[in-house]
Amino acid sequence: MSSKEDENWSLWIGSTLDTFGFKQEITSFRSHCFDEFSANVSSKSEQIYPIRFSLVGSAGEGFRHGRSDIDLLAVLINTVCLDRPMVNAHLNTLKTDYSGTAPGYTKVILINKKSHDIRHPFHFNTMYRSTEGHPYIPSSALQYIAIDLEINGPALSLESFLQSYIFSDMDFVFSFYFGGKEHLRKWAKRSRFYTWPQPTVLKEISSMEGYIVPVGDKPSDFQSLEWRICYTTAEKKLVGYLNAQEQKLYILLKMVSKTILQPVCKAITSYVVKNVVFWIAEGTAEQQCSVNCLVFLLQKSLYFIKYCLENNHLPNYMIPERNLIRAGVFGKEKQSTIDFLSELLKEGGAIIVRIPKLYQCMSYMVRSPGRAVQYGNWRDDVEKQTMKLIVQLSKNWTPFVPLEHQSSLLTAAFEGNIIAALKYLMLLVPELPNMILQGQFEEIIYLLKARLEATMLL
Template sequence: MAEGDPWRDTAEHGGIPRKSGLYSRHSIVQCENASLEMCTLMNCLGYGPPIRQARRDAYRDSDRLLNARGTDIVTQITTGSKAEGLTCVFESDCDMMFVVEGIMCLENGVDSDKLPRETTVFTLNTGVCYHGHSRLNLLERRGDIIPSIICDALCEDENGRVLLSSALFVDVFKDRTSAPNEIRHERAGPSMPSSSGPFHTDNVLSLRCHCPVILSRWAERTRHWPSPDIVRKVVTMGSFVTPVGFKGSEYHHVEWRICFNTGENELMSSLNNTQVYIYVLLKMVVKDVLKPVKKEITSYTVKNIVLWLAENNPQAQFNESSLFYWLREGLEKLRTAILKIELPYYMIPERNLMAACGLDEGQKCTWVNTITDMMNEGSNALLRLPRIRKAIISHPEPLMWYNKKRVEMELLHLKLWNRHKQCKDENGVVNRQDPMLQAISSRIVELVKEVHTRMNREGSRLNDLIEILDMMLM
């Protein structure tokens, strides 16, 4: 934190860090009031606890319904911002992880005898890779039935040992049959992005991984957060490997990245409101202010900054009146990560998330200066964020009215999608005469017409109801 910030020591009430004597009590109260108002605004924008929980529940139900109807070969898990409950239906990509069942990757030294005999086992060879990455060596143990996507991706290393190639694995995945109206896009890391209309998905194929030593090191750290029961739960969730090697490695085509998607979903769900709002605002800063072109910085970078802040500071200090203090702390951590090209991965600190990010000196200087300016601007810095700026202009009555309609629309769509899955027969045909489907669809039409009527009354000439519907879900 820069010298001269009014919040440094601990206040008697609320645990808000402050530095007394440099700023007036009036200045501090202004900052606290601005923090409280911003928290209210974040609730209006759809980031409050009830809508977050409703989104999480809807996507979990969606996964459950799809997996119940699917095969035993692949399990679908929604991850990222959708699983965190932080984005509307069309607001950002939906991150989908597809786990190939019947395969287990084990840390060196872990006994495989307790696994079912039909499981095909690979061992993690981390010694020859960058931190958080591994090669997968095939044990002399093949399951009864090995999926073709595994068989077609096997190769040999320089010593004749059988490996699972991440590059071949993705190539086989690319050749899968497309869904109707699906458009595929260029590969991005382990992901094969696709879109259908306004709905975009990042599809990642993965394998289950058991790495108790890595998780034990994470669990045994001294911390303020998360609570011991959440730590235990994250450990039981295990990990995965995804088909992407370290960017700077000459052997990236046979390397895999160790990740903890389901555990991270649980961690993000256990953050308090203030921590969630910091995360959302920092993501907006990256997307709308820094505007990286080649993913030099991503929302995952920001997520790790927030997780470290939560772990290293007393939870009582993260309250609604301290939002701007912690937002400034987050900006400082982001600035330091850019300046030093260094940010430890929360689950495996030896892995530097900024390594090989491709950030050049000119861009680095520009971003450092921009973040410094924002830190000096205080609460006015958020006027740089288009969504926040528009919300402030329309606050309170128009924003409150529209947000009520938009939230109802989103919840109806989430219910509609899951009801569609429930009303499909064995041939995939939807029973559109289902009373609940019809009721949901009718209310969606009513809502769009209500919004269209008010837009016209206030001067808009947009008459395309489908376009209005899509805009409400973005």
């Protein structure tokens, strides 16, 4: 495929993503609203639990598409894990032990326990102790919170109040603060060929906190004792520093991964995709990240994935020694994925035909450009009002408290914003007054849900 054709595909894809919910303005607004949501939920929950929440992953970054799950990072704020800890009477103090662990993982030793509450996460018996006699903390320790919740890896899934509004499940990922700075120091100091991230960003990110989450390295003999080190909020900040075309690459590569690559290789997850985009952003000259280079960036990303598979190492962006495909791709699956990527690289921009939802939206842009623009303006307006409503309701919602015990607060939140709620309903269902007069209440609910779904065509 010629360079001119790829440029045309790039412009077509870019304008479609802008129209159907991924222009930079709306992704930034989405992320900002979820930051407010997290702050509101944390403010309420900290009155009951020593937990602070942060919406992370695609939703928190503003790049969630379709009905993908929402990830809420739940950090136990009375606990900190350090490489060289000093005992603090007001905190549970943990110490890292990297012996025998893969890069990006650590065993955790309890140095000081603040509370003797029977439901405390450190109220357990363990046969594993350090040379100083302190107990190791198994990653299952945090599952004490999981009563009545479905355990899903390091995340705990449940139907949430948000499900009623944006049709998704919420995963609570429990974690502790991690204060080790060696990984971030090495990350900030390593050589880079181009100017991303900027020096000011490197300085900002290198001072941010990390987390340990309760999941061990699968091939390890001590998997149950290991915790994964991650820099979730730092990665979220980095996504915000991608330029408009790199952000489009992010959402496009997520679609390629989910629709095209994961049926062939499950190891190419959305988290792998995010790390690939970071490496591409760091390793690409600014002039190659223009509006007509989206297909070039996509092909560069697919080639990078192929190269990593061939070399059995796909590096984590923050901790390059950590292999994101370690124990994930073997034998025939690996070779078939490499061969498949080779075929995809020959297709250029035409790879989009393999993503039915995106291709349908692109076709609609060609058939009815005026109506597509009108739709785009409407959907952005609806989403902004939806997000504002969710933020408002989050001021009256507390995690882990049954909804029936919070219904009066949520009702009061609606009633306190009745004019805004009516404007919102009229935006979604302009036929509302006539339908109310005709008693078509079931039809109103149906239209409300259908039109909310219509804002998520991608």
